[in-house]
Amino acid sequence: MVETTQAEQLLALSELLFFAYRDFTGDADEVLAEIGFGRAHHRVVHFVTRRPGLRVAELLDILKITKQSLARVLRELIDKGYIAQKRGEADRRERLLYSTSAGEALAARLAMSQATRLSQAMAAAGPHGAESVAHFLSQMVSRDEYQHFPAFAALIRSANGAEHGTHRT
Structure with missing residues (x-):
């Protein structure tokens, strides 16, 4: 291999x-x-x-x-x-x-x-697929972009909390 x-x-x-x-x-x-x-x-x-x-x-x-x-x-x-x-x-x-x-x-x-x-x-990604994908993509997006869309920032916070076993608000 x-x-x-x-x-x-x-x-x-x-x-x-x-x-x-x-x-x-x-x-x-x-x-x-x-x-x-x-x-x-x-x-x-x-x-x-x-x-x-x-x-x-x-x-x-x-x-x-x-x-x-x-x-x-x-x-x-x-x-x-x-x-x-x-x-x-x-x-x-x-x-x-x-x-x-x-x-x-x-x-x-x-x-x-x-x-x-x-x-x-x-x-196809499984039960936590959405959170994993949101977390991954959030790491690729400039933090400056979060200001434009509160819902986007909330999704990222939720995904990041799910990744770490907690939900931050």
């Missing part, structure tokens, strides 16, 4: 993550292709639907893209009726984003296509 070095294991895990991401996003890509959208549209619809009233500046920070990159995608989503943009009440310069009913339906359809794959993988 040939012993695998840590470097080889890490490379194999990197490849596994690549294929997992490819297939995970591929499920949604098929839905997006039907309406002429791509992954950038998916990310915008996802985050705007999850955070109604999201400021454009916050979305830029979450996605780590330029205003120019976001402008094209956002314009298409607004023009096709998936996203609505409103001015802030306190600060009229702010642009707040909301999903329309069409945007919510698209977000749900995209989420369902990916939830099926996630559910199957979690079931």
Whole structure:
């Protein structure tokens, strides 16, 4: 039997993550292709639907893209009726984003296509699979990202507590 070095294991895990991401996003890509959208549209619809009233500046920070990159995608989503943009009440310069009913339906359809794959993988991972996966992924995500989504941070805290036999609140 040939012993695998840590470097080889890490490379194999990197490849596994690549294929997992490819297939995970591929499920949604098929839905997006039907309406002429791509992954950038998916990310915008996802985050705007999850955070109604999201400021454009916050979305830029979450996605780590330029205003120019976001402008094209956002314009298409607004023009096709998936996203609505409103001015802030306190600060009229702010642009707040909301999903329309069409945007919510698209977000749900995209989420369902990916939830099926996630559910199957979690079931195959065993009774504590979800906690293990959440803990693993949380270690790969910058702590700065936790500020964007309290539910994300709560999931990570729960997973980390489950990993260590305790639940921290």
